[in-house]
Amino acid sequence: MRKGKRKSVKAVVKRFKRLDWGGWIRTLSGRHKKLWRKKANRKRRLRQHVLVNATQATLLDKMVTKYWKRPRHYINDPYAPYHTREEFVYTRRRALK
Structure with a gap:
């Protein structure tokens, strides 16, 4: 019989990174595939990380x-x-001046 303990979803831990302020970032899909076919500006966009929205962050x-x-x-x-x-x-740590 299984325990009633929560377990992390391994795919989330592998694909996403949680930032200290609670946001999550991920990479775009297809960033290593068929780079010879893609234009330079698209390859630059694929190298960047994107933030997930608030609903996805709550789910993660x-x-x-x-x-x-x-x-x-x-x-x-x-x-x-x-x-x-x-x-x-x-999410500010320092007070406004």
Whole structure:
């Protein structure tokens, strides 16, 4: 018999990254496929990450456990600039001057 414990969906952990302020980012699909066929501006767009909307972020929060929601600190983290969101009033850490 199974336990009644929540488990994280492995596909969410693999495909998405949770930022410290609660947002989720992902890459665009097809970013490594048939690059010889795609124009330069499309390849540049595919290299970038996109934020998911609020409904998707709520759903992703339900699909992972508390372990994956904790902030992680890595050396030379490429996502370090995106972990703060000072321009938005609800996620601001420092007070307005």
